[in-house]
Amino acid sequence: MRILTKEESQYIDRMAPEKYGIPLGYLMENAGSDVAQVLANHYKGAKSILFLSGNGNNGADGLVAARHLMELEIPVCIYLFGESQKGSQLFKEQLHMVKQLGIAIYTSLDDIPWHTIWAVVEGLIGTGMKGELRFQMKEVIEIVQSQCELYSISKWSIDIPAGVNANTGEVSHSSFKADYTITFGATKQGVCLYPGKEYAGHVIVKPLGIPFEKVLQNYQAYHNTWGLDIRLIETLLRPRSAIAHKGRNGHTLVIGGSNGMIGAPLMAGEASVHSGAGKTTVAVPDDCLRTLQNKVMPEVMTASFRSVSDIMDLVKDKSVLALGPGLGRREETAQIVLEFLATYDGPIVLDADAFYALGDMANGETNGVLQSRSHPAIMTPHLGEFSRLTGRSILDIQKNYVQSARDFAIAQHVVLVLKGIPSLVALPNGTIYINMAGNSGMGTGGMGDVLTGMISAFVAQGYEVNEAALIGTFLHSYTADRLGTKKLWGYTPSDVSVRIGSVISELLSPSLNV
Numbered sequence: 001m002r003i004l005t006k007e008e009s010q011y012i013d014r015m016a017p018e019k020y021g022i023p024l025g026y027l028m029e030n031a032g033s034d035v036a037q038v039l040a041n042h043y044k045g046a047k048s049i050l051f052l053s054g055n056g057n058n059g060a061d062g063l064v065a066a067r068h069l070m071e072l073e074i075p076v077c078i079y080l081f082g083e084s085q086k087g088s089q090l091f092k093e094q095l096h097m098v099k100q101l102g103i104a105i106y107t108s109l110d111d112i113p114w115h116t117i118w119a120v121v122e123g124l125i126g127t128g129m130k131g132e133l134r135f136q137m138k139e140v141i142e143i144v145q146s147q148c149e150l151y152s153i154s155k156w157s158i159d160i161p162a163g164v165n166a167n168t169g170e171v172s173h174s175s176f177k178a179d180y181t182i183t184f185g186a187t188k189q190g191v192c193l194y195p196g197k198e199y200a201g202h203v204i205v206k207p208l209g210i211p212f213e214k215v216l217q218n219y220q221a222y223h224n225t226w227g228l229d230i231r232l233i234e235t236l237l238r239p240r241s242a243i244a245h246k247g248r249n250g251h252t253l254v255i256g257g258s259n260g261m262i263g264a265p266l267m268a269g270e271a272s273v274h275s276g277a278g279k280t281t282v283a284v285p286d287d288c289l290r291t292l293q294n295k296v297m298p299e300v301m302t303a304s305f306r307s308v309s310d311i312m313d314l315v316k317d318k319s320v321l322a323l324g325p326g327l328g329r330r331e332e333t334a335q336i337v338l339e340f341l342a343t344y345d346g347p348i349v350l351d352a353d354a355f356y357a358l359g360d361m362a363n364g365e366t367n368g369v370l371q372s373r374s375h376p377a378i379m380t381p382h383l384g385e386f387s388r389l390t391g392r393s394i395l396d397i398q399k400n401y402v403q404s405a406r407d408f409a410i411a412q413h414v415v416l417v418l419k420g421i422p423s424l425v426a427l428p429n430g431t432i433y434i435n436m437a438g439n440s441g442m443g444t445g446g447m448g449d450v451l452t453g454m455i456s457a458f459v460a461q462g463y464e465v466n467e468a469a470l471i472g473t474f475l476h477s478y479t480a481d482r483l484g485t486k487k488l489w490g491y492t493p494s495d496v497s498v499r500i501g502s503v504i505s506e507l508l509s510p511s512l513n514v
């Protein structure tokens with residue numbers, strides 16, 4: 001699923017007529033007709049559909065839709081916001097048409113017969129929003145929303161809800177909270193991110209009427225952003241070969257653990273087993289080995305280490321290394337991590353306390369440690385860890401969430417799995433995937449350790465690091481969503497872990513229905 005930024009939308013908007021001779025009015029006619037079709041498919045009863053029209057092209061889309069609905073004999077009316085004579089050219093043209101057709105037009109909210117309205121369709125403002133919503137528009141939205149609540153009127157937005165920042169998902173005070181958003185070409189980035197996502201409701205994507213990928217090929221600031229969803233994962237997952245034995249399915253080594261933190265490597269190791277790695281070994285510091293052996297499931301092999309050379313020996317015959325879960329933050333451990341990273345060039349997933357050793361990568365001595373690896377390292381920090389790695393505040397990262405992930409992945413040449421809500425996967429070339437799965441039940445200690453084990457297992461089984469990060473990140477959340485349909489509250493990371501195998505099997509072979 002493709003995702004567009006505000007600038008990309010505006011570029012298409014400019015280039016369609018300039019370079020390809022496709023007048024914007026054609027695209028608008030498409031957009032408006034699609035909006036009308038979607039509404040007509042949902043429409044119930046004899047009530048009216050009210051269009052809230054700003055004086056830009058977003059409002060004009062709504063006027064086109066109103067005209068099309070009139071043809072379908074669905075009652076419509078329009079509320080005009082702002083000064084019409086100052087509106088965009090296309091808005092003025094569309095307004096002229098609907099006036100000629102005799103559609104009821106209101107300029108005061110007090111005059112609207114609210115009890116006769118079935119749905120409100122907000123076209124107050126779309127990708128043209130600058131800064132915060134202005135006061136008068138906020139007032140209108142507040143009144144409309146309270147009327148919708150009072151009369152149980154359903155709420156729709158055209159392209160993006162008024163007040164949602166199309167890039168960051170930040171919302172102005174009094175933004176329009178839609179039940180449905182109908183958008184064109186591709187979903188806008190801001191409605192894939194919180195809080196914007198909650199304001200968009202269910203998003204319906206309709207064609208734009210121009211192959212926009214082709215248009216964007218010439219755009220300098222083009223940002224390749226995708227939704228990480230089931231369709232993508234289905235294209236990446238491969239069935240296991242019928243003749244693959246445990247030696248062919250790869251061997252994961254998890255290095256982690258410290259006193260009081262033995263659960264983390266244990267959960268990562270067990271998730272690796274459940275995700276299909278041929279073999280899994282968990283290695284912990286010498287003094288933790290006994291505890292690990294007492295707790296771990298029998299399918300996991302155990303080992304211990306004291307020094308970098310022990311780890312080098314352990315990793316020799318392994319397909320992938322997961323380094324960091326529960327490792328602790330002692331100075332000597334950090335030294336071991338850094339020494340090891342300087343010598344080992346194989347596939348690696350870095351998590352948790354491994355980041356402590358790396359410190360502030362932008363300004364510290366470790367800048368460059370990961371850049372020249374033959375396989376880019378996969379890093380799975382949560383926002384707190386990412387804040388430390390970048391020397392920036394969590395608030396600042398959240399404000400520029402997608403861009404922060406992209407910049408880091410490019411600069412450090414890593415595959416970054418930024419564990420936020422939603423999580424992002426940023427590839428070393430700057431391509432971003434926004435995770436479309438996941439739920440609040442995942443906010444439980446140990447969930448990240450399971451993710452590390454899953455991603456490692458996919459690397460072990462022969463997936464490229466990019467693919468493994470995408471598959472692991474999505475399936476982790478998707479499995480949790482499957483659990484969430486029965487129990488959103490109180491399922492554990494281990495519940496997710498044990499369910500992974502059956503979810504993968506079902507995806508590969510839907511008839512299994514396990």
Ligand SMILES: NC(=O)C1=CN([C@@H]2O[C@H](COP(=O)(O)OP(=O)(O)OC[C@H]3O[C@@H](n4cnc5c(N)ncnc54)[C@H](OP(=O)(O)O)[C@@H]3O)[C@@H](O)[C@H]2O)[C@@H](O)CC1
Pocket residue numbers: 009010012013016027028031054055056057058059061082087088124125126127128129130131132133134137158159160184
């Ligand atoms: N991509 C495409 O190819 C296609 C795009 N299409 C459609 O075009 C839409 C974009 O239209 P757009 O560019 O005309 O801008 P739009 O969202 O109507 O806003 C402009 C108005 O908002 C006002 N305004 C600005 N900031 C404000 C604020 N903070 N608070 C309050 N008001 C504010 C601004 O006022 P001004 O700053 O001029 O005083 C002006 O009046 C896009 O979302 C999609 O629906 C489709 O037709 C299909 C093809």
Ligand SMILES: Nc1ncnc2c1ncn2[C@@H]1O[C@H](COP(=O)(O)OP(=O)(O)O)[C@@H](O)[C@H]1O
Pocket residue numbers: 382419420421422423437438439440441442443444445446447448449450451477
């Ligand atoms: N509300 C939520 N919605 C979606 N995903 C969530 C939510 N809360 C947590 N997660 C996911 O759960 C995981 C938690 O990871 P992490 O913070 O590293 O946990 P831990 O350190 O306890 O193992 C991440 O993948 C994160 O994206």
Ligand SMILES: [K+]
Pocket residue numbers: 058122123124125126157158159160161162
């Ligand atoms: K809108």
